[in-house]
Amino acid sequence: MLALPLPCGSRVRLAQGLWLLSWLLVLADRLELLGAAYLLAQALGTFLAQSCHFPAMPQAVLLAATTALGTELEATSASCASLDGVLGSGGLLVAALGLALALSAGLDIGLQESLGAALAHYKDTKVPGCIQSNVKGLYLTDGVPFSCCNPHSPRPCLQSCLSDPYAHPFFDPWQPNLNLWAQGCREVLLDPLQGLAGTLGSMLAINLLLQVTVLLGLRYLQMALEGLGRDLDGEWETQGYLLPGGLKTACLQRGVPTGQRLLRCPQKRPLPKRTCPRPRCQGGGAGGADVENSAPCWEEATQSQREKMSSSASVAESAG
Amino acid sequence: MALLKVKFDQKKRVKLAQGLWLMNWLSVLAGIILFSLGLFLKIELRKRSEVMNDAESHVVPNSLIGVGALSCVFNSLAGKICYDALDPAKFAKWRFWLKPYLAVCVLFNLVVFFVALCCFLLQGSLESTLAQGLRSGMKYYRDTDTPGRCFMKRTIDLLQIEFQCCGNNGFRDWFEIQWISNRYLDFSSKEVKDRIKSNVDGRYLVDGVPFSCCNPSSPRPCIQYQLTNNSAHYSYDHQTEELNLWQSGCRDALLGYYGSLMSSMGTAALLVWLFEVAITVGLRYLHTALEGLCNPEDPDCESEGWLLEKSVPETWKAFLESLKNLGKGNQVEATGAGQAAEAS
Numbered sequence: 001m002l003a004l005p006l007p008c009g010s011r012v013r014l015a016q017g018l019w020l021l022s023w024l025l026v027l028a029d030r031l032e033l034l035g036a037a038y039l040l041a042q043a044l045g046t047f048l049a050q051s052c053h054f055p056a057m058p059q060a061v062l063l064a065a066t067t068a069l070g071t072e073l074e075a076t077s078a079s080c081a082s083l084d085g086v087l088g089s090g091g092l093l094v095a096a097l098g099l100a101l102a103l104s105a106g107l108d109i110g111l112q113e114s115l116g117a118a119l120a121h122y123k124d125t126k127v128p129g130c131i132q133s134n135v136k137g138l139y140l141t142d143g144v145p146f147s148c149c150n151p152h153s154p155r156p157c158l159q160s161c162l163s164d165p166y167a168h169p170f171f172d173p174w175q176p177n178l179n180l181w182a183q184g185c186r187e188v189l190l191d192p193l194q195g196l197a198g199t200l201g202s203m204l205a206i207n208l209l210l211q212v213t214v215l216l217g218l219r220y221l222q223m224a225l226e227g228l229g230r231d232l233d234g235e236w237e238t239q240g241y242l243l244p245g246g247l248k249t250a251c252l253q254r255g256v257p258t259g260q261r262l263l264r265c266p267q268k269r270p271l272p273k274r275t276c277p278r279p280r281c282q283g284g285g286a287g288g289a290d291v292e293n294s295a296p297c298w299e300e301a302t303q304s305q306r307e308k309m310s311s312s313a314s315v316a317e318s319a320g
Numbered sequence: 321m322a323l324l325k326v327k328f329d330q331k332k333r334v335k336l337a338q339g340l341w342l343m344n345w346l347s348v349l350a351g352i353i354l355f356s357l358g359l360f361l362k363i364e365l366r367k368r369s370e371v372m373n374d375a376e377s378h379v380v381p382n383s384l385i386g387v388g389a390l391s392c393v394f395n396s397l398a399g400k401i402c403y404d405a406l407d408p409a410k411f412a413k414w415r416f417w418l419k420p421y422l423a424v425c426v427l428f429n430l431v432v433f434f435v436a437l438c439c440f441l442l443q444g445s446l447e448s449t450l451a452q453g454l455r456s457g458m459k460y461y462r463d464t465d466t467p468g469r470c471f472m473k474r475t476i477d478l479l480q481i482e483f484q485c486c487g488n489n490g491f492r493d494w495f496e497i498q499w500i501s502n503r504y505l506d507f508s509s510k511e512v513k514d515r516i517k518s519n520v521d522g523r524y525l526v527d528g529v530p531f532s533c534c535n536p537s538s539p540r541p542c543i544q545y546q547l548t549n550n551s552a553h554y555s556y557d558h559q560t561e562e563l564n565l566w567q568s569g570c571r572d573a574l575l576g577y578y579g580s581l582m583s584s585m586g587t588a589a590l591l592v593w594l595f596e597v598a599i600t601v602g603l604r605y606l607h608t609a610l611e612g613l614c615n616p617e618d619p620d621c622e623s624e625g626w627l628l629e630k631s632v633p634e635t636w637k638a639f640l641e642s643l644k645n646l647g648k649g650n651q652v653e654a655t656g657a658g659q660a661a662e663a664s
Contacts, residue, residue, distance in 0.1 A: 146531040146542040151477035154464035155504050157531040159544075169506035 003241040006224040011238075014224075018217045021210060022073075028207050029069040032200065036061035039196050043107075052110025057099045061200060064096040068211065093211060097204040107193060111186050144180060153178040216242070322626035323635075328609040330620045336609070337405045340602045344399035347599060350592045351391030357585045358384025364581065368574070370475050372453035380442055380582060383435045384589065391592065394428060397421075398603060405606055418607050425600045432593040439586030443579050450571050454488045461530070462501040477532040483577065485570035486533035491547075493569070498523040499530060529565060538563040601627065 006014065040058035048054065122145070142163040149157035158179055161167035165174075176182075220240035227238030243249075328336070362381035369376055401418065404410035460472040480486055487493035505512050505524055516522050527548045534542035543564050546552035609625035628635045 146534040146544070147536060149531040151474050151481070151532060154470070154473065154501075156500050159531070168504075169509075170504060 001241060001243040001246055003239050004220060005237050006240045007237040008235040011224050014217060014221050018214060021214050025210050026069060029065045032061060032065040032203055035200050039200060042193060048110050048114050052106060054107045054110055060096040060099045064093045068093060093204060093208045108190060111190055115186050148180045150178050150181050323628040323631060325624055325626045328625050329622050333609055334406055336606050337402050340606060341399050341402040343599050344395045344402060347395040347595055348392050351388045354384055354592055355388030358388060361581060371457045371479060372449050373456055376449050377445060380439055387432055387435050422604055429596050429600060432596055436586050436589035436593055439582045439589060443582055446578055447575050450574050454571055458497055461499045464501060479570060480532040483570060483573040484566050485568045485573040486529060486566040487569055488571050489569040491529050491533055491565050494529045495527050498525055500524060533565045535563055535566050
């Protein structure tokens, strides 16, 4: 499926490109780790209600980035075992990306809840931890704590009797003035957190794209190198591909039910036929060896490939 | 009798030159650090020049900047000399300049030491500048509609919040000045009229403080007004209450801040001074070792290096003699010129 001829030069360039991409991914993962750790610290440090699930997002990003870091370091050596690792970490990244998109909305509500609770318990300075709320007689005033005062005001701060226009000379509470801070704490806390979460989400998306590219490249390189057989320094052209047959044959191979099979009850799978291992890469001599002869040998050779090989063999016999 | 003689063979000379080259480049780095420390102190002083009446002295940061820049220049030059020292051909062009350069280095080391001392000793002048500046700053606190002083209130408020201080020496300084502008006082009210009549200058003095003196760690909402009246507030004793307002004065807080900055910079300058002295001593040894080569063409020759050719009192006598001769030389020339003029 999606076969691509890869001469020696292209193979080298592909390997080099993959190596570079892997190191770029390592860098991106490190940045993501830092960003997620910072976001987690910010989210846990500010007022966030216990019911808010937002901290799960930076935690997921931390996990995904750590796993991806490990697999990408493997991928820099372009080993075949790293292919599975890349798949696994890619899955984690998708999960983290999904969480980033879903949980950002919950941040606003979480902050609202927690700030409301914090203000309600502002007075409870003697009762840390388990909090008692006083329902029977709330002492409400039209005043604010001194920390609401805006130092940029030209007038000494007016904290009490704010709704009474006659309480303070020349003060009109309904006119805009610099007496108190005009913004609410929720929007001041929310904006940077949301911005950071958005940045982290877009970094995750880019990371995922790069991982998919690396995955495809590694698969092509692996298939092309297998075609060389034992002689890895061989300079002839080999084929790189994603799957040896079509998608359907690959699913059948792995026992994944396709199409009609999905509707039927699971049947007993026929035992795979074992064939004798074919000698590898015998036509290796001068330059252009047959592509078919240098194809890798599979333990469970598919029908189509076997037919191709037998037909080419007969052609060679008749020519020779 | 030479001072602190050391024998040098080829290997030792090479090692000395290489070590000195490395030390010189590290010293260039140290010079850059001193330069940036001086710049940082200058910026910090400028940031708060409003509370110092714009009268603060910039001697310390300017001298640190100068010393840092000079150190970079001198040490990179010395590094180049050390690099060339092992090649007799290249060293020949530096030979003539090395002695005056060493004299300049000694002077520079004295300057660095002096600057390091200044960092510690000039903190006292900062205290008096701060006291005066804060006093006038508090006086202009209410002048928010006077051009040139309209931001003094904001400056003082932000200063008290940031440094967790109140007033000059303490919060009672606010009781002695009128910090509420006349613009916001209702002169028809009896209370205002009484207060203004109660003091000679006709100022509206209150036993209250601005909101920026409030301490957020207090368990109770901030009490800003009627601070000395225990009956005005429930369960309040102004003599034992400590958490309500910031207890320290802004002069002490600022002095502590700048003092710690300047002390750490002085320590850094002293360390750089020690480093420079070591470099100068090493350079002197290298100079005398290379000068004392018995055969300049043969690099493997052994030589001796010393700090001074003769002992200290003899060197001092020789130096004074050379100064006298310089003076006498001028006199001889003058008389010679006079005689020649008479003869002709």
